[in-house]
Amino acid sequence: MPDRINWYPGHMAKTRRLLQEQLRAVDAVIELCDARAPQATRNGDLAKLTRGKTRILVLNKADLADDRETSRWLEYFRREGLEPMRFNSNGGRTKDILAKIEVASKPALDRFAARGVKKTVRFMVTGIPNVGKSTFINRLHGSAIAKASDRPGVTRSNQWVKLNPYLEILDTPGMLPPRMDDQEAARLLAYLGSIKDEIMDTEDLAMGLLMRLYAINPAAVAQRFKLQLPDDLEITPHGLLEAACKGRGWLLSGGRFDTDRAAALVLDEFRAGKIGKLTIEMCE
Ligand SMILES: Nc1nc2c(ncn2[C@@H]2O[C@H](COP(=O)(O)OP(=O)(O)O)[C@@H](O)[C@H]2O)c(=O)[nH]1
Ligand SMILES: [Mg+2]
Known part of the structure; x- marks a missing residue:
């Protein structure tokens, strides 16, 4: 554990x-x-x-x-x-x-x-x-x-x-205590699940992670979440999470996006390595 x-x-x-x-x-x-x-x-x-x-x-x-x-x-x-x-x-x-x-x-x-x-x-x-x-x-x-x-x-x-x-x-x-002084580092720690999720809003966290992963390896993200993104679409945090809902069928009654479920699963799947072998902090 x-x-x-x-x-x-x-x-x-x-x-x-x-x-x-x-x-x-x-x-x-x-x-x-x-x-x-x-x-x-x-x-x-x-x-x-x-x-x-x-x-x-x-x-x-x-x-x-x-x-x-x-x-x-x-x-x-x-x-x-x-x-x-x-x-x-x-x-x-x-x-x-x-x-x-x-x-x-x-x-x-x-x-x-x-x-x-x-x-x-x-x-x-x-x-x-x-x-x-x-x-x-x-x-x-x-x-x-x-x-x-x-x-x-x-x-x-x-x-x-x-x-x-x-x-x-x-x-x-x-x-060792994790470094919480540096906001950027704290976010990366949260993506990895090294600090309590409750510190940050899960949906925010998942959207931030999706944006980051998409910037690093769009093909891996698109494949895992079956994204259908038109070429001219502007990539936004909400847009990505909703596209993942559509792609993976994370929907509520009436066809609304189940963003709660999507957020939790995006984080889980990343942490388990299911999206691919992905580094989220690049060496300068
Ligand atoms: N894929 C992968 N998972 C690992 C590796 N090392 C640890 N884990 C997993 O990471 C989680 C935390 O490991 P744990 O040894 O409890 O971390 P600790 O808190 O530093 O003692 C567990 O689910 C482990 O199975 C590794 O090298 N590769
Ligand atoms: Mg331990």
Whole structure:
């Protein structure tokens, strides 16, 4: 279940405190963002909070994003000096991410060796609600635990899960508050379902999303919602939602458009990736 949270200031502060506590216990951080809106689903404070720690940035849900756009984002984050990679926590192979984690662990392991101490490198996973933190951890556990399960004493009841003899990962993810300061980013988060829908009017949200998707990939939107749009028609938010009602038969008695139902379904279908692999935040 995605986390559904009201971000009142007290909650933000508590979440941040808990994260700071968890960060103290780890050497390295795996930050998850959503490949469909990689920048909007990051939290700017994390860089400050994790200063001095090794960091890997995972563009998760890459199966739902446009592959070419994801490549551009990866290049952008590389230029920023980050270690980015794309991943699908629902079905991706863990080989590459595990290799990346090993490489990222090297500096800490070297430090331990230089001090003559035998320590494991400890990782944690962090990100805003709904980016897939729990799914990601389960996926890593799946491959790591499966291998370790025939050895006695290695159980999941431990808060730390051993990925290999010198690598451990924190069993519970650290949650970051989403960025609500930036209106544009907040809208993208709402499209993705990362903040409570009730914050915004569902119909407004669906119309905004339709306009955005239509600008990005008109063919995919037209096909999914069976839009019949004359060439000379001016594209408006209401016009698009109504065309979707007509196309998909979302009608009430008397032939009126069932825009409530349409709005909910447009959001659902986008979030489930049914409209296509679509990135909604473009890399400059
Ligand atoms: N398609 C797709 N769905 C994902 C992926 N990772 C997570 N999800 C889905 O996203 C939703 C939120 O995932 P969850 O792990 O609970 O997010 P958390 O709040 O960050 O822990 C769930 O419905 C997951 O099945 C992914 O890589 N691809
Ligand atoms: Mg979770």
